[in-house]
Amino acid sequence: MPEFLKVKTADEVLNLIEDFAPLEEETVLLEAAAGRVLSRNVEASCHVPHFRRAVMDGYAVRARDTFGASESLPALLTVVGEVFMGQPAQHTLGPGQAIAVPTGGAMPEGADALVMVEYTQDVGDGTIEVTRPVAPGDNVLEPGDDIAEASLLFPAGWQLRAQDVGVLAAVGMRSVSVFRVPRVAVLSTGDEIVSPDAPEVPVGKIRDINTFVLAAQVREAGAVPGWTHVVPDDLDQLAAACRQALTDHEVVLLSGGSSVGARDYTVQVLERLNGAELLVHGVAIRPGKPTILARIGSRILWGLPGQPASAMIVFTAFVRPSLLRLQGISVDRSSRTRTSRAVLQRNLPSVHGRADYIRVKLSEEDGQVLAEPVFGSSAMISTLARADGYVIVPEHVEGYEAGTEVTVHLFGSISRPFLAGKEET
């Protein structure tokens, strides 16, 4: 029986991925910018705000005219005008004067603070009483207080969040340069695989799970699932499908056929593809040992184990970081995100010499996050659906005891309870 050819540790695989270059850049409109990764530094081309701006409804004043003001001894000021929203101030403020300004309105020349309307009283005659003093600068934003012109807003490699897109809008950017996102083909192999809507599923056949799980994970990783296809266990057909997928996808995921069984073809397919370089054949983890990583020119091919739990775990641990890397996010950052600390509820046994990725379900009790292992074969999709993530027991550690605080690597971002029903034992 053939052996795994290039068994690597999980860290070695992540190091290989870190060396992948991001895809080329493109320009996207702000509407499509959240989640994308900047390909260049972005600097502010202007001050925000670009004029002195009130942040409360009230009266623009000279602070010194309100010093010592109180309920019993209010300061009397003459109202000499009003600033209208969206318009520059029409008047300059002189000593002993006040000008009404709405929240967000332009402060008039001569004013250095704003008294909130609650601390004033209109006594008629165009006069107000101010019952609380303000200090210079109170309730006013100076130009550049929010964002200073020429300041570095975000470095290249920054993944834009909703609020970051707001910053770009505030400095007048309508579009932004980002790294392109990879298009990912998902091919599932196996004579036994049939579509979920097959009218009958004879004994020996199985409904396709991985295509749907992997395509959803591709989307969760910010990439674009492209062609999905089920290929029989036939070398010619598999090679043809890979060739086709590689023409217009940067990444091809192949699930099944990565192991060392007589009918497992991924390595043989790679031998037929011009310029294919096998980087990984076997990872020292469980589940997920029969994982393959290859480069074909600038394209990447992942061979994932066919077992649904193995495929999903390998995706989370390695494929996802690789898709993020192509979008310009470093592996370090991508593996740091989406983890939770939790206290183990049971012993986690593990074998020395290989890293175990053990599915766990999270719950909360008295403000503490608890992790309950979900045991079961990697052939069982239900074990994944019950799990929120996995705990890694590294190759040099022989298990963890109940009560240990561990890091849980979380699946997906949406956490839902498993189908109502009884827990499997």
Ligand SMILES: Nc1nc2c(c(=O)[nH]1)N[C@H]1C(S)=C(S)[C@@H](COP(=O)(O)OP(=O)(O)OC[C@H]3O[C@@H](n4cnc5c(N)ncnc54)[C@H](O)[C@@H]3O)O[C@H]1N2
């Ligand atoms: N004698 C040995 N047998 C196996 C070993 C081993 O070391 N020695 N490794 C086991 C492990 S671990 C895994 S994982 C699997 C990996 O197998 P392959 O990656 O070659 O995948 P297949 O044999 O094609 O499929 C495995 C299993 O998964 C089912 N499958 C495949 N694709 C799908 C899909 N799209 N949807 C749902 N289920 C799928 C397939 O029917 C098989 O049952 O090998 C073990 N064997």
Ligand code: MOO
């Ligand atoms: O290593 Mo396999 O991927 O256990 O199921």
